[in-house]
Amino acid sequence: MKNTEPRYLRHHFLIAMPQMADSNFAQTLIYLVEHGAEGAMGLIVNRPSGLNLAEVLEQLRPDDEYSPLCRSLPIFSGGPVHTDRGFVLHPAGPSFLATLELGALSLSTSQDVLFSIADGLGPERHLIALGYAGWEAGQLDAELAGNAWLTCPVDEEILFELPYDRRLDAAARSLGVDLSLLSPQAGHA
Template sequence: MSFMTEVSSLTGRLLVATPALADPNFDRAVVLLLDHDEEGSLGVVLNRPTPVDVADILEGWGDLAGAPGVVFQGGPVSLDSALGVAVVPGDEASAAGSRPRGGGGAGDLVGFRRVHGAIGLVDLEAPPELLSPALGSLRIFAGYSGWGPGQLETELADGAWYVVESEPGDVSSPDPERLWRAVLRRQRSELAMVATYPDDASMN
């Protein structure tokens, strides 16, 4: 049971690729974990914008997508599927535990499933106008990042990822190309120093 508790606790956190991670799919990647338990893990890469506008592939959702209003590549799995991740303002209080009963938090919002705190998944089949008054920001991802049972734990043990707390603003960062450095820089530990790591390791 302690294993379950330990595994479940990573949902909503960020995986930040270490300079040692060799997989080009995840070079300098910042992954938001949307699901993590004994059956495996699922997340989206927050800092891989594509040139494709959201409005070009999902009618009605383009106006809700935060700048840059493009589709992001969430990972190498199921690139032909779309995932919507959003932040609902005012629901941060539920990050630490259960939300008070009643009240119009994200848990009561049709077409939105809370994942962690104010962050959750949007049902892209729902009418956009139903959700638009409540959404603070929205990102659309093509594909996702997935790990089988125990696979992520092995990668963590191998030093491939740093695990850090997420902030609601990470999902909608207006400057996603700099997110890797920004997330590391805000850490109150030696991780802040990793943000200065050169893009070309041979220059170190």
């Protein structure tokens, strides 16, 4: 008897296939925060927004001074939904005012995590994003069936240690796939 239970991919990477036509997601690597019958939510982890932490903090507390370290910490474009909302993905551990535990990782959405990072109090490993990627019920599943994405379990080294411009290829290589060898034409074998 074939298992017809859906396979949910929380705590996985979505790797955009070369034929991805949607410019919001072309050449992206997405960390899936949630995936279930109600839909999915993730953060693009390889597309810097051009902003840094100091520029964001200056909007929150304009009279404070921010270190050169804050000026070197990039803010990522997490996705096209609610681009005015901030998310900090970090290893589980310290909880902040608004923290969702995701197992090995946590997602914090309150300002206190940003000020903690700016003050050098951590979390030491983090990814800060504005906006998120969202899918309605069944939408991501249809995209997966249409070969728009590859998936693999999250590798925290790829997420937190690699430069952003190497993350997509590294995630694909973890599956033994070289994206440069794939055709941008969609199809099914």
